[in-house]
Amino acid sequence: MRLILKNLWAHRRQNGWIFAEIAIITALSWAMVDFLVVNYYGIYFCNPAGDFEKDHLCVGQFGVLREEMEKTDSEDFGEEGLNQEEFLEHRMGGIYTIKQKLQDMPEVQSVCLTWAYLYEDLRLYNWDRFAPADDTLKTVTAACEQYYQNEQFFETQGLQTIEGSPVAEVLSRELPQDAIVITRSMAEQLFGTDQVVGKRLANVNYMYSPDGNYHQVAGYHTIAGVVEDVKGAPHERYPYTAFIPNPEVYANYETKLLLRLKPNVDADEFVKRLTPTLTKEFRAGSNVLAYLDTFNHHLERQKEKNENTLVSQLATVPLVLFAIIVVIGTLGTYWLQIRKRKEDIGIMRAFGASKMRIFCTLIAEGAILTFIATLLGDIIWLQFANSWEILSEGNIMSSSGMENDWVTQFWPHFLIISLIVFLLLLAVVSIGIALPAWNVCRRKIVEALRDE
Amino acid sequence: MKVLIYIRQALAMMKEDKQFSAIYIAGTAVAIASAMVVALVLHIRMGNIYPEVNRDRTIYVGSNFTRSDGEYIGYSGYSPQAVEEMFSKLECAEVVSAVMNNEYIYRFTACKEVGKQEVQVTTKFTDPNFFRLYEFKFLEGKPYNEENLKNADRCVVITDALAKKLQAGSGLVGKTIQLNYLPYRVVGIVKEVSPLLRETSADIYMPYTVEDSRAHWYVENVTYAGGLEVRVLLKKGYTREMLMDELESYRPKYLSMLKSTTGEDWNWYIQVRPHWRKTLNFFGEEVNDASMTDLLANLSMPALLMLLLLLLPAINLSGMVSNQMEARVAEMGIRKAFGAKKRVLLNEVIQENLVLTLCGGVAGYLLSWLFITAVRNSTLFLSMFGREYDPVNSVSLQLDMFFTPTLFLIAFVCCAVLNLMAALIPAWTSLKKPIVESLNQKK
Numbered sequence: 001m002r003l004i005l006k007n008l009w010a011h012r013r014q015n016g017w018i019f020a021e022i023a024i025i026t027a028l029s030w031a032m033v034d035f036l037v038v039n040y041y042g043i044y045f046c047n048p049a050g051d052f053e054k055d056h057l058c059v060g061q062f063g064v065l066r067e068e069m070e071k072t073d074s075e076d077f078g079e080e081g082l083n084q085e086e087f088l089e090h091r092m093g094g095i096y097t098i099k100q101k102l103q104d105m106p107e108v109q110s111v112c113l114t115w116a117y118l119y120e121d122l123r124l125y126n127w128d129r130f131a132p133a134d135d136t137l138k139t140v141t142a143a144c145e146q147y148y149q150n151e152q153f154f155e156t157q158g159l160q161t162i163e164g165s166p167v168a169e170v171l172s173r174e175l176p177q178d179a180i181v182i183t184r185s186m187a188e189q190l191f192g193t194d195q196v197v198g199k200r201l202a203n204v205n206y207m208y209s210p211d212g213n214y215h216q217v218a219g220y221h222t223i224a225g226v227v228e229d230v231k232g233a234p235h236e237r238y239p240y241t242a243f244i245p246n247p248e249v250y251a252n253y254e255t256k257l258l259l260r261l262k263p264n265v266d267a268d269e270f271v272k273r274l275t276p277t278l279t280k281e282f283r284a285g286s287n288v289l290a291y292l293d294t295f296n297h298h299l300e301r302q303k304e305k306n307e308n309t310l311v312s313q314l315a316t317v318p319l320v321l322f323a324i325i326v327v328i329g330t331l332g333t334y335w336l337q338i339r340k341r342k343e344d345i346g347i348m349r350a351f352g353a354s355k356m357r358i359f360c361t362l363i364a365e366g367a368i369l370t371f372i373a374t375l376l377g378d379i380i381w382l383q384f385a386n387s388w389e390i391l392s393e394g395n396i397m398s399s400s401g402m403e404n405d406w407v408t409q410f411w412p413h414f415l416i417i418s419l420i421v422f423l424l425l426l427a428v429v430s431i432g433i434a435l436p437a438w439n440v441c442r443r444k445i446v447e448a449l450r451d452e
Numbered sequence: 453m454k455v456l457i458y459i460r461q462a463l464a465m466m467k468e469d470k471q472f473s474a475i476y477i478a479g480t481a482v483a484i485a486s487a488m489v490v491a492l493v494l495h496i497r498m499g500n501i502y503p504e505v506n507r508d509r510t511i512y513v514g515s516n517f518t519r520s521d522g523e524y525i526g527y528s529g530y531s532p533q534a535v536e537e538m539f540s541k542l543e544c545a546e547v548v549s550a551v552m553n554n555e556y557i558y559r560f561t562a563c564k565e566v567g568k569q570e571v572q573v574t575t576k577f578t579d580p581n582f583f584r585l586y587e588f589k590f591l592e593g594k595p596y597n598e599e600n601l602k603n604a605d606r607c608v609v610i611t612d613a614l615a616k617k618l619q620a621g622s623g624l625v626g627k628t629i630q631l632n633y634l635p636y637r638v639v640g641i642v643k644e645v646s647p648l649l650r651e652t653s654a655d656i657y658m659p660y661t662v663e664d665s666r667a668h669w670y671v672e673n674v675t676y677a678g679g680l681e682v683r684v685l686l687k688k689g690y691t692r693e694m695l696m697d698e699l700e701s702y703r704p705k706y707l708s709m710l711k712s713t714t715g716e717d718w719n720w721y722i723q724v725r726p727h728w729r730k731t732l733n734f735f736g737e738e739v740n741d742a743s744m745t746d747l748l749a750n751l752s753m754p755a756l757l758m759l760l761l762l763l764l765p766a767i768n769l770s771g772m773v774s775n776q777m778e779a780r781v782a783e784m785g786i787r788k789a790f791g792a793k794k795r796v797l798l799n800e801v802i803q804e805n806l807v808l809t810l811c812g813g814v815a816g817y818l819l820s821w822l823f824i825t826a827v828r829n830s831t832l833f834l835s836m837f838g839r840e841y842d843p844v845n846s847v848s849l850q851l852d853m854f855f856t857p858t859l860f861l862i863a864f865v866c867c868a869v870l871n872l873m874a875a876l877i878p879a880w881t882s883l884k885k886p887i888v889e890s891l892n893q894k895k
Contacts, residue, residue, distance in 0.1 A: 025764065329767070
């Protein structure tokens, strides 16, 4: 250790530059690493226990053949004397024919028409605030999904009900007008237990005014069922999701298709087979099945469009750039520095030091340099983090504000991220040092001593 | 001649110390590449690029009508009536074109015939002048005309890329294609415009009167309000301020007419933005006035970013130059002993270094092109141009996005700044050493 510190001090003028650079980069990259770590923690480590099976799920969108529509509209509207609502039902009736045709296919397990489904649009998923009806201050913000009743929604989406809750088939049927189905974690967060069927939930609006925030109850729901945890979006950290039946009875222009295939069917193959003739095979009246895709593919496309992806990329690009800069910096500095130390290394080798020991000594020099520089960078960043309260919370909407994990606590959060920043920089610095260090260690003792 | 000596000296040093030179050039290349990516993005957003070759003279005019109680009418453009009455007689305008503001509302699919493979397409609803204001290259056919616009004819101009995607072969002009299952006649085929040029790029161009789009350019009573953005190509020698003066002359007349028809007082804000102002706005709508000072203030932000991107690698390079100067201390000592001045030596070191920096600069410039080509389909890159990720179509790039004298100049300035930042401090520190101490290193 003394030798390492002595070497660092002896080359302080050259090391000073790389030290300054690491400290600056630590301070600059801290917030970006923070966001990415919290975000990826949400995506990969906060997977709910239940989730839903995605590999056999397909999604679809209907279209309207306008030329056909113009032709039939005038006849239907005039001759049959329908009112506006009946007319719309009549116009969109073809959707049910298409649905039935899909349902009759041997590969299909269940089909449902729905207002929305999980992960349908990651940019615009809805969320709302709920609280127990008798304690409206204890709120949870949850992702809200609306579905049509009597459409096998819960079975097709793949949601599992918990013990003590009505089964999926029952929940998919017609429920009372104020019904709501929530996830297990949401129930536990609000009531302290998952046995909450029949309990009342208040839908709370937070209003913002110059005098301060106040809340207002917008309506009440009765919990009709509880399902295993699912998240409103993959990057959400807490699985608070609510399913609310849509009062609409007939399909309309907004209707989407959710289709579950039998377990032995390959979804990719299924979609590939149907796509070329989709608009030809699946049309009825003025309606047409305009789009069909596997859920996984649809999800990938949603992720690409998602703001979360955008922010993650925005944070990753400078980090990669910083990493390249540090690698080149350490590589350059140590290449030149080690060249001047060839004689010392030759003597050390002559006195019995192994190649590995010398290699490790050089890497340890880099580690200590990185540790001190990162510490300085962290302290600089801490000044901002402390006063601005800018520790990342990721990009989440669903939360109660009462969670008690490492993300929500200042010191564990700060120390974990600081450690990760150090480890990342250590890896990068080690890459920069490894090449020149290995190069000099490989030299024969006689050759190294010749420089002396 | 002196320059040649510096170059020879630098080349000799490069030969002598290949590893140092390689690392130094790599470090410079990364720095220049990152700074040039910022410059290239800025150039693509602001420079004159096909078909927007007159961006420096193009003005975008919007409007905002509010009632006396402050209620906003909800349309940020003009009606065809306003285009006819206000804009068609402008003294300072070479061309005036009206374009629908709402292409995002429509999702169009195109196919050769119903039942054939469908392609998702982007659309632009324009008038015929659009093809005069922007210099589109017509490969076949011609633009639609005023008659088509007036009659709301279902006729379209499509890009060569779309024609290829539809597998329509040649001779598509005069034939029909299906858009959202309705037939449209193709009147012209233009060379594709990169999606990064938001104002002009689309797969299909059609008269703004076609389809139900007409509902979006009409407001009851306020006859000048609508969904059309007016684009004005200024005659050479005319300025945005002159255009504003001309437009302002319509305000009192129209507002008094509006009061007499609606019985209400109205406010009318005429928004006149040059092209750069539409794409560069760091300080919010209220702070900007589109003057030269405003432009410089807005440009200072990317300039600062570029400086930061140069600064970090410069610290690296300083460390390397410092190491190298350590090795040359004795040489410098001898030269100083023979009467060489510190300033001359410093100048020499900086200029020798510049040769290495320029080599890195060229590599960095190439690297920035490669980088942009590699990331052109990513969500982040597209968001810089107001575009969304498109999983189907790859983003096309144009040569004029990368090659302009301005970009070369920026690259050179970046190299010079980086070189100064990297070499000045270590060289000066090293040259400050007393001659005796420097000569002592020779031992």
